[in-house]
Structure formats: C-alpha cells, structure tokens
Amino acid sequence: MLKVENLSGGYDHKLIVKNVSFEVEKGEMLGILGPNGSGKSTLLKVMSGILPISSGDVLIDGKSLQSYSSKELAKKMAVLPQIHSHSFSHTVRETVALGRYPHQSGWFSSWSTEDEEAVMEAMKLTAMEVYEHQSLDLLSGGEQQRVFVAQALAQQAPILLLDEPTNHLDIAHQKQLLDTIKTQTIEKGITIISVFHDINLASLYCDRLLLMERGEIKAIGEPHEVVKKNQIETVYQARVSTNPHPERPKPQITILPDVKEKIVDDLITTENFQVSEELVVFRAEKQLKTWSSAVINAGSGWYRSFVNRRVDTHYACDNVHVEMLDYLKNRGFSEADTVGMMTAVQTTDAVIKEYNTTFGSIVIMVTAGVGNAVDVSRAHEVEMLPAIGTINTWIIVNGELAEEAFIQAVITATEAKTKALTAESVMDPRTGTIATGTSTDSILVAATQQGSHIPYAGPITEIGKKIGLGVYECTVKAIQTYKKAKGWV
Numbered sequence: 382m383l384k385v386e387n388l389s390g391g392y393d394h395k396l397i398v399k400n401v402s403f404e405v406e407k408g409e410m411l412g413i414l415g416p417n418g419s420g421k422s423t424l425l426k427v428m429s430g431i432l433p434i435s436s437g438d439v440l441i442d443g444k445s446l447q448s449y450s451s452k453e454l455a456k457k458m459a460v461l462p463q464i465h466s467h468s469f470s471h472t473v474r475e476t477v478a479l480g481r482y483p484h485q486s487g488w489f490s491s492w493s494t495e496d497e498e499a500v501m502e503a504m505k506l507t508a509m510e511v512y513e514h515q516s517l518d519l520l521s522g523g524e525q526q527r528v529f530v531a532q533a534l535a536q537q538a539p540i541l542l543l544d545e546p547t548n549h550l551d552i553a554h555q556k557q558l559l560d561t562i563k564t565q566t567i568e569k570g571i572t573i574i575s576v577f578h579d580i581n582l583a584s585l586y587c588d589r590l591l592l593m594e595r596g597e598i599k600a601i602g603e604p605h606e607v608v609k610k611n612q613i614e615t616v617y618q619a620r621v622s623t624n625p626h627p628e629r630p631k632p633q634i635t636i637l638p639d640v641k642e643k644i645v646d647d648l649i650t651t652e653n654f655q656v657s658e659e660l661v662v663f664r665a666e667k668q669l670k671t672w673s674s675a676v677i678n679a680g681s682g683w684y685r686s687f688v689n690r691r692v693d694t695h696y697a698c699d700n701v702h703v704e705m706l707d708y709l710k711n712r713g714f715s716e717a718d719t720v721g722m723m724t725a726v727q728t729t730d731a732v733i734k735e736y737n738t739t740f741g742s743i744v745i746m747v748t749a750g751v752g753n754a755v756d757v758s759r760a761h762e763v764e765m766l767p768a769i770g771t772i773n774t775w776i777i778v779n780g781e782l783a784e785e786a787f788i789q790a791v792i793t794a795t796e797a798k799t800k801a802l803t804a805e806s807v808m809d810p811r812t813g814t815i816a817t818g819t820s821t822d823s824i825l826v827a828a829t830q831q832g833s834h835i836p837y838a839g840p841i842t843e844i845g846k847k848i849g850l851g852v853y854e855c856t857v858k859a860i861q862t863y864k865k866a867k868g869w870v
C-alpha cells in the first residue's frame with residue numbers, strides 16, 4: 382500500500398530524515414515514536430510531499446509520490462499536521478468541509494450528497510456536530526484539534542497521516558479519538574501513520590511502532606518488540622520500567638523518577654499490629670508494595686492498612702466485596718489504602734512473629750482454621766467444597782523485593798504451610814488423606830521497598846529460609862491453637 386524506500390529529506394540544506402525504509406499494509410496503524418527533534422514530523426512532511434525528497438522514494442500503490450498531482454495525492458492521502466497558530470475565523474463545518482476539496486472541481490461549486498455525508502460523518506465521529514456553526518477561534522485547543530481530525534477524516538483518503546492527533550486532548554477525548562480512528566482501520570481498511578509522544582497510547586493502539594533516533598530508524602516492529610526497557614531508556618535518555626497492560630498484550634511504560642525522596646526510617650515490627658476480637662490490623666507509616674489474594678485490593682498495589690476481619694462461621698452474603706467495603710468504610714479504613722481479608726477463626730488466636738535476618742527482619746502473621754481442610758490433589762473428587770475455613774498468611778518484609786521475589790515468597794510460604802498441615806496431621810475429612818490447605822486460603826506479601834534489595838525469595842536465599850521457617854512455625858502454632866479451641870486435643 383505504502384512503501385518508503387531509503388528516504389532522506391529535510392529543510393533547505395539541513396538533512397533531517399536519513400535513509401528511512403519501511404512498508405505499511407492496508408488497514409494497518411503504524412505509530413512513529415522518538416524524542417523531541419528526532420525527525421518524526423519531518424518524516425511525515427517528506428512522506429506527504431510537504432517537504433521535498435532529497436533521495437529515495439515514497440511509493441503509494443506502487444506509484445511514486447512525486448508522480449501524483451496534488452489533487453490525486455489528496456485523494457490517496459490525508460494529512461493532519463501539528464497545529465500551532467490559532468487565528469481561525471471559519472466555522473467548524475466550513476473547516477471540516479475543506480477536507481472535501483480533492484473531490485471537487487471548484488470550491489463548493491459541486492457540493493454533492495457524498496460530500497455532505499462525509500462532512501456529517503466526520504463531525505459525528507469526532508463528536509463535533511454540536512459545534513457545527515461555532516467559529517473555530519471560540520473553541521478550546523482540544524476541540525480545535527478534533528475539528529482538524531474531522532477535516533482529515535472527511536477527505537476519505539485511504540491513507541491518513543497524523544501528527545500528534547491527541548495533542549491537547551483530555552483522556553476521554555484521547556480514547557474517543559483513537560477508538561474512532563482505529564475503528565476506521567478495522568472497518569474501512571484505512572491505513573494510518575501517526576506520530577505519538579505518548580508511548581503508552583502508541584503501544585496500545587498501533588499494530589506496529591517505528592522508533593526514531595536522530596533522523597534514522599532505531600527500531601520497527603510490534604509494540605512488544607519496540608517498547609523494551611533498555612531501548613526506550615537509551616533512546617529517550619530516561620529511566621523507565623515496562624509493565625503489562627491489564628487488558629491487552631501491549632507493553633506500557635512508567636517513568637521512574639530520580640528525585641531523592643526523604644527516607645523515612647520506619648522499620649516494620651510486630652508493634653505495627655493491633656489485635657481485637659474482631660480484627661487483626663497492621664498499619665504501616667508509608668505504603669507497602671503488596672501482592673495478595675485478598676477480598677479487597679487483591680493483586681499488586683501500594684497499601685498502608687491491612688485487615689484480617691473475623692466473620693461468623695455462617696457468614697453469607699450475595700456480594701462479599703461490597704459488604705466488606707462497607708464494613709471497612711464504617712471502621713474508618715479507606716478502600717484506596719487498605720487490603721482486606723476475612724477469616725472465621727478467633728482473631729485473638731492470630732500468631733504474629735518477627736524473624737531477624739542480616740538485611741533487616743520479616744514479620745509473619747497466620748490465622749488458621751482447618752475445620753474444612755482440603756487435599757488439593759483430591760479436590761476434583763468432591764463437587765462442593767465448603768467456603769468457610771481459611772488459613773490466612775501474611776509476610777511483611779523490611780526490604781526491597783524484586784517482582785520474582787514476591788512470587789517466590791508466595792511459593793515458599795505455600796510449601797511451608799502445606800508442610801505444617803502434614804506435621805499436624807490435618808486431614809481432608811472427605812478423602813481421608815492429609816490436607817494441603819483449605820478451600821479459601823489467602824496470602825499477602827508486603828514490603829517496605831526500602832533498604833536491602835532482595836532479588837529472590839526461594840529456599841536457597843536467606844529470606845526464603847526465614848519465610849519457610851516462619852510460616853511453618855506460625856502455621857503449626859495456629860493449627861494447634863485452633864485444635865485446642867475446638868477441643869480436638
């Protein structure tokens with residue numbers, strides 16, 4: 382559809398774009414990324430014939446860009462340039478209608494039904510129809526931007542070149558605009574090449590990305606091939622981390638600041654715990670990086686309050702999440718800052734212990750109810766497992782855990798818990814075999830992310846050894862207390 386061959390070009394005698402080659406297929410959306418001054422806008426201008434080609438070529442449907450008349454070219458390619466000056470006296474409708482010029486023989490002399498429909502559709506797609514008769518200079522920067530996108534869409538060219546189309550737009554309008562143009566690629570097969578400053582938006586919406594550095598292509602490929610930590614850090618000269626998008630296989634980046642924050646020396650100890658008949662509460666001075674399977678705020682995040690709430694053995698409600706949130710709110714815990722779990726055992730029987738290490742210490746909390754223990758390897762034989770009867774395990778670390786270490790801490794703790802059940806001969810009453818846990822066990826690993834860096838937490842490491850020992854000891858003790866309370870021993 383569009384082929385760029387060894388393209389070079391720039392301003393007067395200043396060569397900016399150097400020897401750039403790539404191809405774009407029909408219906409594809411290609412994002413152009415790169416730091417300020419890397420030549421993104423210049424590339425777009427050379428590709429669209431706004432700036433002259435010094436060497437190389439741009440082929441549209443196999444034919445050189447330079448052999449198209451300007452009107453022919455406008456039927457093939459619509460361009461949204463970076464918009465800077467804002468002295469516009471036209472109305473929205475008039476501006477969008479300008480996009481129809483390649484389809485006409487004289488200015489507005491042959492306004493057809495297709496022209497009318499194209500203008501109306503373009504205004505609708507960009508949510509600008511309500512401003513149809515408004516003068517452009519009375520609109521906000523974001524609204525003006527949408528009018529120019531509408532103008533480019535009204536042109537109904539099979540190729541659309543966009544320079545920062547989301548400039549000035551708030552997140553709702555960024556999403557709306559990119560959803561709209563992406564839909565054009567899927568439903569109408571339009572080809573889009575767009576410059577982006579926002580790496581995350583480009584990764585999310587584009588099929589492929591082209592990363593520029595000093596006028597040349599540094600990388601081109603699918604977002605996961607281009608948005609790589611080292612590559613982005615080198616090209617942009619900024620520290621970043623890459624993270625998965627929660628819904629799509631499109632990598633996202635987060636800027637890592639180099640500002641030195643004041644270190645608060647707040648070591649976590651057993652003193653941070655408060656235990657009552659109703660709750661085990663752990664409060665930290667600063668948010669801890671947390672991984673958990675809790676009812677409230679499961680997954681990863683940063684939280685300051687941690688609640689293990691005692692519920693009645695017959696606790697049942699339609700929406701546990703909503704009920705638990707209400708409960709926490711009524712007790713002054715904010716949803717944004719609290720991880721919440723439930724247990725049916727006496728919270729006053731919680732086992733809380735601190736373990737010293739060379740890098741600091743870890744604190745472990747376990748509540749264990751094993752009335753409904755399950756042998757996980759035989760769980761498939763039983764249709765309905767009871768929901769109540771839970772072992773909740775918390776591991777709080779004074780240290781900076783790597784992502785691997787969070788996951789390994791969960792593995793290590795789970796193995797130690799299972800070993801404790803074996804040591805205490807806890808049986809699955811349905812199968813008569815040794816239980817491995819209960820049907821609703823929960824786990825939480827939280828770390829201060831200050832002090833020593835801890836890359837791994839398997840049993841080969843010092844922290845892994847402490848987690849293994851600590852979770853085992855605390856779980857054994859919690860099970861023994863539970864057995865005593867139930868009169869089993």
Ligand SMILES: Nc1ncnc2c1ncn2[C@@H]1O[C@H](COP(=O)(O)OP(=O)(O)OP(=O)(O)O)[C@@H](O)[C@H]1O
Nearest residue numbers: 392395397415416417418419420421422423424578
């Ligand atoms: N009209 C011009 N005349 C001469 N040099 C120019 C002109 N416009 C841009 N340049 C130069 O070309 C280089 C690339 O600019 P360009 O606008 O293509 O970069 P960009 O990657 O789009 O940057 P940004 O992210 O800041 O928009 C810069 O060094 C810039 O100074």
